[in-house]
Amino acid sequence: MPRYRNDERFQALSRRAVLKTIGAASMALAGSAAWADQSVRLPFASGPQQRQVTHDFPQKGPMILQRARPPLLETPMEVFDLGVFTPNDQFYVRWHWAVIPTSVDADAFRLAVRGHVNQVLSLSIGDLLKMPRVELAAVNQCSGNSRGFFSPRVPGAQWAHGAMGNARWAGVRLKDVLDRAGIKSGAIQVRFSGLDEPVVPEAPDFRKSLDIDHARDGEVMIAYAMNGDQLPLLNGFPLRLIVPGWYSTYWVKMLNDIEVLDRVDENYWMATAYTVPDTPHANIAPGQTGVKMVPISRMVPRSFFTNITDGASLPTNAAATIRGIAFGGDAGVAKVELSMDDGQTWQPATLGDDFGKYSFRHWQVAVPRLAPGRHSLKVRCTNLNGEAQPATPNWNTSGFMLNSVETAHVNAI
Numbered sequence: 001m002p003r004y005r006n007d008e009r010f011q012a013l014s015r016r017a018v019l020k021t022i023g024a025a026s027m028a029l030a031g032s033a034a035w036a037d038q039s040v041r042l043p044f045a046s047g048p049q050q051r052q053v054t055h056d057f058p059q060k061g062p063m064i065l066q067r068a069r070p071p072l073l074e075t076p077m078e079v080f081d082l083g084v085f086t087p088n089d090q091f092y093v094r095w096h097w098a099v100i101p102t103s104v105d106a107d108a109f110r111l112a113v114r115g116h117v118n119q120v121l122s123l124s125i126g127d128l129l130k131m132p133r134v135e136l137a138a139v140n141q142c143s144g145n146s147r148g149f150f151s152p153r154v155p156g157a158q159w160a161h162g163a164m165g166n167a168r169w170a171g172v173r174l175k176d177v178l179d180r181a182g183i184k185s186g187a188i189q190v191r192f193s194g195l196d197e198p199v200v201p202e203a204p205d206f207r208k209s210l211d212i213d214h215a216r217d218g219e220v221m222i223a224y225a226m227n228g229d230q231l232p233l234l235n236g237f238p239l240r241l242i243v244p245g246w247y248s249t250y251w252v253k254m255l256n257d258i259e260v261l262d263r264v265d266e267n268y269w270m271a272t273a274y275t276v277p278d279t280p281h282a283n284i285a286p287g288q289t290g291v292k293m294v295p296i297s298r299m300v301p302r303s304f305f306t307n308i309t310d311g312a313s314l315p316t317n318a319a320a321t322i323r324g325i326a327f328g329g330d331a332g333v334a335k336v337e338l339s340m341d342d343g344q345t346w347q348p349a350t351l352g353d354d355f356g357k358y359s360f361r362h363w364q365v366a367v368p369r370l371a372p373g374r375h376s377l378k379v380r381c382t383n384l385n386g387e388a389q390p391a392t393p394n395w396n397t398s399g400f401m402l403n404s405v406e407t408a409h410v411n412a413i
Contacts, residue, residue, distance in 0.1 A: 040064055040076065042160045043310050046153040059232040061089040066157050070095035070196075071234060075162035080325050081306035084352065084360045085137070086165035088227050093234045094142050094163065094248065096206050099197040101254065106238050111177075111222075115191075115260035118182030125224065125238055131172045131180075134221055138244040138358035139166045139327045140251055143274060143296050147399035152286050154399040161304055166327070166360040169242045171223035175216045177258070183212070189261045190215040192241050194254035208250045209265035210243065219244050222255060244358040245330030247296055247400075249274045270295055275398075282401045283394035299329035300403045301389055303336055303363070303381035308408055316372050316412045323364035328383030329403075332357030335382050338365045342376035343391065343405070349379075357384070370412035380405045 038053040042064075054065040057073060066072035073093040075086060106125055113121035142163035144156055157163075178190070191209040198205060214220065221242045223231065231237040236253030243250040249269075265271075275293040276282035281300075284291050303326035314320050326336045332354070337346040352362030363379075382388040393404040 044148040070098040072157050088232050091165040092163050097196045097198050101195050113181045113258045116184045116187045116262045117260050121181050128172050135170045137168050137355040140248045143247040143400045146402040150399045156399050167226045169223040170225035171221050174220040175218050186262045187212045187260050189265050191259045191265050192252040193257045194252050195256050204268035207267050276400050281394040282396050301329045301381040301383045302403045303379045305408050310408050313411045313413050321366050325360045326381040327360050331383040331385045333361045334384045336363040339378040343378050372412050375410050377408045378405050
């Protein structure tokens with residue numbers, strides 16, 4: 001079993017350490033970004049395939065640059081081969097509006113809890129640190145992860161597979177915060193917003209909502225730490241909503257406002273944006289109209305190769321180990337299977353450590369000597385709910401929820 005650099009079980013930060021780290025932080029975000037003369041080729045059929053690699057966003061290492069303003073930074077695929085938890089400095093970044101605070105004074109910061117509650121709250125970071133602390137390993141994935149592989153092509157950021165990451169989140173239960181405010185009878189949803197702002201006054205503020213029972217399920221949390229350290233500014237410092245098993249559109253960054261509603265939230269970001277066809281696999285035919293749309297919500301199972309790429313060469317004179325990562329979406333990983341004959345037969349992969357049902361899991365398969373020539377390798381994940389990756393990709397106009405079986409064509413030489 002290979003030894004990965006950051007798979008060790010993490011140690012909890014003490015309250016004193018968190019106070020010291022967060023209380024001293026006023027993180028600066030550069031007003032503009034420069035990048036080295038480097039690029040990476042992404043395997044899109046419709047292009048553009050070349051992407052620049054940036055090194056100069058604060059608190060970030062090498063990242064694939066999708067857009068500089070607002071920042072859209074993709075995690076290079078090879079990072080996922082190094083450990084089940086994605087390093088903070090290469091954890092992907094996605095913002096909707098370009099007006100993002102360039103610094104946050106953690107000492108002056110307050111989280112408002114208001115609306116259909118018995119008591120309006122204004123909580124400091126210190127107040128949250130005094131509350132019961134919880135930890136959770138969970139995948140954060142953009143709804144449009146892998147959009148660049150949609151065919152026909154759809155508009156939007158042309159992500160490869162790196163608009164995702166897995167982290168160990170630490171913070172407080174949203175339920176505990178809501179209980180402290182006291183939920184009035186008749187509450188329907190809870191709405192969240194952060195410190196980012198629209199570029200023009202008439203544009204809709206980015207706000208997302210959860211049903212009241214979901215918000216109070218004990219799993220949804222408010223995180224102040226990520227992988228044993230404070231949140232990077234670009235990943236939501238000082239607080240971020242964590243909605244395990246759901247797409248990251250709900251994981252509001254720089255969270256500063258929680259509003260309990262006695263009605264269904266019909267703001268733009270709930271009723272219009274981030275909606276998918278109400279069909280199996282959110283799939284429709286290109287050009288199809290008149291389809292009922294619903295807000296995107298739970299994630300679906302996925303698996304990826306991490307130590308080979310499409311077009312890679314493997315030796316014929318020795319056995320090889322194929323490895324990758326998988327996650328079950330809103331349920332744990334039940335099994336991962338590899339096919340070496342284009343999906344005709346499948347063999348089980350060996351799974352790595354289980355860090356919880358919302359986390360990445362490593363998988364690997366030792367393959368025998370391959371006959372010379374071209375081979376089509378496929379990998380698929382099945383979650384504990386019995387949901388498996390489909391053989392064929394879905395399609396919708398937003399480029400959301402792609403999760404078909406992953407394929408890598410390799411040459412044995």
